[in-house]
Amino acid sequence: MQTSLREDILEAILCLAGEGGSPVPVAEIAAQIRSKPPTLEPVLTEMVREGEVTLQGGAASLTDAGMERARGVAHRHQVLQCFLSERLGIDGPSADQEACRLEHQVSDTTIDRLSEFLEKGGHGPRNRGGTGGEGREGGSRPLTEFPEGEAVTVELISCSHNLPRLLDLGILPGEPLEIRQRLPNRAVVVRVKGCDIALSPEVAASILAVRAA
Amino acid sequence: MRIALIGNPNVGKSLIFTQLTGVGVEISNYPGTTIEMKSGATCVQRDIHELIDLPGIYTLDGTSEEEVLVRQEIAGGRVDAAIVVMDAGHLERNLYLLLQVAETGIPLVAVVNMIDEAEANGLFIDTGRLAEILGVEVVPAAAIQGRNIAGIMPLAVARARPALVQVPYDTDVEAAIRSLGKTMGASRVQALWALEGIEGHEELREAGKVLAQEIEPPHRMTIHQIIAANRHHMAGRIATQVAGKGAPPRGLDLDRLLLHAWPGIPLLILILGAVLLSVFLLGSYLEGIFTQAFETYVIVPVSGLALPPLAATLTMSVLLAIQAGLAIAFPFVFIFAIFLSVLEDTGYLTRAAFLADRAMHRVGLHGGAVIPMILSFGCNVPAVMAMRTLKTRRERTIASFLVTMVPCSARTVIIAGMVAAFIGIAAAFSVYFIVLGLLLATGLLLTRITPGEQFGMILEIAPLRRPEPKLVAAKSWYRVRDFLFIAFPLLLAGSIVLGLLNYSGMLALFEAFLAPVLEGLLGLPSYAATALVFGILRKEMAFETLVVLAGTADLSAVMTTVQIYTFAVISVLFVPCLSTIAVLSREVGYRTALAVSAYTVALGLLVGMAIHLLFG
Numbered sequence: 001m002q003t004s005l006r007e008d009i010l011e012a013i014l015c016l017a018g019e020g021g022s023p024v025p026v027a028e029i030a031a032q033i034r035s036k037p038p039t040l041e042p043v044l045t046e047m048v049r050e051g052e053v054t055l056q057g058g059a060a061s062l063t064d065a066g067m068e069r070a071r072g073v074a075h076r077h078q079v080l081q082c083f084l085s086e087r088l089g090i091d092g093p094s095a096d097q098e099a100c101r102l103e104h105q106v107s108d109t110t111i112d113r114l115s116e117f118l119e120k121g122g123h124g125p126r127n128r129g130g131t132g133g134e135g136r137e138g139g140s141r142p143l144t145e146f147p148e149g150e151a152v153t154v155e156l157i158s159c160s161h162n163l164p165r166l167l168d169l170g171i172l173p174g175e176p177l178e179i180r181q182r183l184p185n186r187a188v189v190v191r192v193k194g195c196d197i198a199l200s201p202e203v204a205a206s207i208l209a210v211r212a213a
Numbered sequence: 214m215r216i217a218l219i220g221n222p223n224v225g226k227s228l229i230f231t232q233l234t235g236v237g238v239e240i241s242n243y244p245g246t247t248i249e250m251k252s253g254a255t256c257v258q259r260d261i262h263e264l265i266d267l268p269g270i271y272t273l274d275g276t277s278e279e280e281v282l283v284r285q286e287i288a289g290g291r292v293d294a295a296i297v298v299m300d301a302g303h304l305e306r307n308l309y310l311l312l313q314v315a316e317t318g319i320p321l322v323a324v325v326n327m328i329d330e331a332e333a334n335g336l337f338i339d340t341g342r343l344a345e346i347l348g349v350e351v352v353p354a355a356a357i358q359g360r361n362i363a364g365i366m367p368l369a370v371a372r373a374r375p376a377l378v379q380v381p382y383d384t385d386v387e388a389a390i391r392s393l394g395k396t397m398g399a400s401r402v403q404a405l406w407a408l409e410g411i412e413g414h415e416e417l418r419e420a421g422k423v424l425a426q427e428i429e430p431p432h433r434m435t436i437h438q439i440i441a442a443n444r445h446h447m448a449g450r451i452a453t454q455v456a457g458k459g460a461p462p463r464g465l466d467l468d469r470l471l472l473h474a475w476p477g478i479p480l481l482i483l484i485l486g487a488v489l490l491s492v493f494l495l496g497s498y499l500e501g502i503f504t505q506a507f508e509t510y511v512i513v514p515v516s517g518l519a520l521p522p523l524a525a526t527l528t529m530s531v532l533l534a535i536q537a538g539l540a541i542a543f544p545f546v547f548i549f550a551i552f553l554s555v556l557e558d559t560g561y562l563t564r565a566a567f568l569a570d571r572a573m574h575r576v577g578l579h580g581g582a583v584i585p586m587i588l589s590f591g592c593n594v595p596a597v598m599a600m601r602t603l604k605t606r607r608e609r610t611i612a613s614f615l616v617t618m619v620p621c622s623a624r625t626v627i628i629a630g631m632v633a634a635f636i637g638i639a640a641a642f643s644v645y646f647i648v649l650g651l652l653l654a655t656g657l658l659l660t661r662i663t664p665g666e667q668f669g670m671i672l673e674i675a676p677l678r679r680p681e682p683k684l685v686a687a688k689s690w691y692r693v694r695d696f697l698f699i700a701f702p703l704l705l706a707g708s709i710v711l712g713l714l715n716y717s718g719m720l721a722l723f724e725a726f727l728a729p730v731l732e733g734l735l736g737l738p739s740y741a742a743t744a745l746v747f748g749i750l751r752k753e754m755a756f757e758t759l760v761v762l763a764g765t766a767d768l769s770a771v772m773t774t775v776q777i778y779t780f781a782v783i784s785v786l787f788v789p790c791l792s793t794i795a796v797l798s799r800e801v802g803y804r805t806a807l808a809v810s811a812y813t814v815a816l817g818l819l820v821g822m823a824i825h826l827l828f829g
Contacts, residue, residue, distance in 0.1 A: 027577070086433075090433070164437065167438060168271035170309065183474050185571040193303065198563065198580070198670060199670065201571075202669045203671055
């Protein structure tokens with residue numbers, strides 16, 4: 001339990017801190033993983049002692065070691081969620097929750113094999129056109145990870161039930177987007193159906209996409 | 214007939230509304246909501262029809278206050294016909310909403326607005342073909358030039374009819390619609406809403422839920438995603454049939470500058486700084502003129518009249534309230550409203566929101582909250598009204614506290630008039646630092662304790678446009694009118710009550726009662742209590758009343774430096790003014806308004822006490 005909470009915290013900091021690695025307030029971390037700051041504080045103190053995180057003025061940032069571990073967790077989550085929803089047909093929200101539980105137990109070898117399998121298998125049936133637009137670096141990545149000007153196709157939106165506005169604006173799996181702008185904090189502007197839409201980092205991070213062909 | 218304008222945000226609905234109605238526009242609130250309803254009368258062949266401007270929305274089947282309201286207006290039989298306004302440049306996205314309106318079966322006409330802008334970009338739209346596909350009248354229009362606007366109403370009255378177009382849904386969804394129709398007698402749109410779980414009686418919704426749960430797993434999507442994808446697909450197909458490709462818009466892409474951290478953020482700070490500074494300079498200049506003129510031509514002559522004492526007190530209270538209202542409303546609020554409407558209509562505000570998103574996350578808000586925060590430097594009242602753009606209860610609660618703590622122009626008068634004048638510029642800045650520091654601390658605290666979920670920002674960046682003077686003027690006027698209608702009656706009532714209390718000697722009793730607190734804990738003279746109370750009416754009256762009660766404009770003669778500083782800090786922090794409290798309770802409920810008031814009183818007194826203990 002403790003390990004999985006720690007990994008959740010690492011993942012949350014990675015997701016919220018952006019590239020600059022700026023410190024993330026504990027309250028934000030708590031909100032991200034649906035916990036409360038008092039629950040997190042003892043765990044964070046322990047993580048500081050073990051050199052994964054530094055705490056300063058109620059905000060946490062990742063150390064290099066913490067960053068490496070966080071990236072690993074995030075990668076496991078992505079691969080698992082992709083597998084669960086694309087291959088097994090588990091619906092978006094459940095796949096996300098399921099991936100959250102599995103990511104803490106699964107071994108790296110399994111993840112590597114699974115990732116390879118997903119890439120070979122190509123796209124799920126939802127992808128319109130089927131022109132093989134996978135990124136070379138191993139399938140889908142969050143929108144926050146693409147450079148400006150990149151044309152991408154949405155693969156998956158995690159926690160989409162929290163973000164109904166995305167549906168209204170036409171940001172759906174299979175939809176082509178263009179990354180118009182991105183700020184150092186990873187907030188992005190995407191162009192969809194000719195309209196520019198600004199997304200907070202946490203929203204952009206929950207949209208997984210592949211580079212368009 | 215009652216006819217409604219419906220469309221996405223930023224499609225020029227308001228401008229069309231202004232042009233079609235002209236005079237006799239009424240602004241009221243939809244019953245039980247804080248959403249504004251603009252309605253006006255238009256005349257078609259000697260018959261008068263009511264036109265209403267519904268709030269701009271992206272979808273009919275959402276759950277936000279605006280979406281629910283529009284859905285109920287359209288489907289509830291209260292509206293006889295709809296005019297669906299679309300932006301020619303974003304036809305596909307706009308058709309998504311039109312298809313949903315069409316599903317309700319309401320008679321409608323479609324307006325393809327901003328056709329001039331699209332054509333300038335080489336995008337031509339075959340409205341004849343669009344009319345054929347949709348099965349309704351389609352008007353190509355350019356509201357900015359007034360092109361084809363006059364023809365909209367006659368067409369809506371005479372030729373509005375239910376659309377023929379129908380979204381072909383996924384076979385499973387279609388089967389579910391048929392089954393709900395057969396077993397429960399639901400219409401197509403009722404069945405769809407039941408599947409999405411948003412409308413319909415309990416039994417129908419329950420049946421819809423069961424069917425939705427059967428449909429979802431094999432599709433690997435939620436029912437909302439399936440339905441939305443089908444509609445978007447249809448909208449896309451129609452758009453490609455009627456619209457050409459169009460060249461990429463504009464030669465120079467200003468967003469390359471405005472939306473990047475560099476030079477976007479320095480530009481943002483520069484623009485906001487310039488706006489605040491010019492509002493303050495222009496505002497205080499005009500305020501001086503207004504106040505002076507009112508003093509010379511009204512107050513002095515009236516106080517020369519030999520009225521009986523009670524009547525004199527009442528007259529004076531009323532006059533003081535009018536003076537206060539005029540001096541704030543016109544100079545500060547109106548000028549600010551003009552600048553704001555310009556920023557809004559050019560589309561810059563959405564860019565500011567994007568750039569400030571990160572900073573706002575720190576205090577539990579997101580980029581969308583930037584707009585009310587900026588506004589509150591001018592006046593808290595319009596700022597509280599602008600909090601409507603925040604969607605969740607949590608955000609509005611946090612914003613209520615923060616917005617009302619921002620030093621508005623009236624509080625700036627206290628800081629400048631007392632601290633800067635009698636102590637020094639550095640001390641004046643330190644007051645700002647204390648207030649902004651406490652604001653930040655409050656934000657950090659509230660993020661931890663306010664219940665509710667935090668959602669990120671998903672905001673459409675409005676296209677950059679030249680603002681339309683007529684619309685800017687109209688918008689600014691609505692904003693001031695709003696302020697006048699709420700603030701003025703309150704100011705009048707408050708002023709009269711204070712005048713009467715003073716007349717009856719209650720104020721003296723009150724002073725005596727509070728004297729131990731003021732003298733003992735805060736180290737202030739007892740008459741400062743009255744000054745603070747007057748400050749609730751209008752913030753800078755705390756300073757003005759103090760001068761009157763002290764009997765001299767040279768405060769340094771009767772108060773020590775620490776006393777002046779303490780008084781200024783307390784009155785700046787202490788309770789937002791009466792108008793703000795009133796708007797706050799209208800917008801977020803009296804509980805939050807009370808909480809904000811209590812918190813700021815406590816904060817003001819605590820900080821005052823701390824200053825007295827440390828330096829007094």
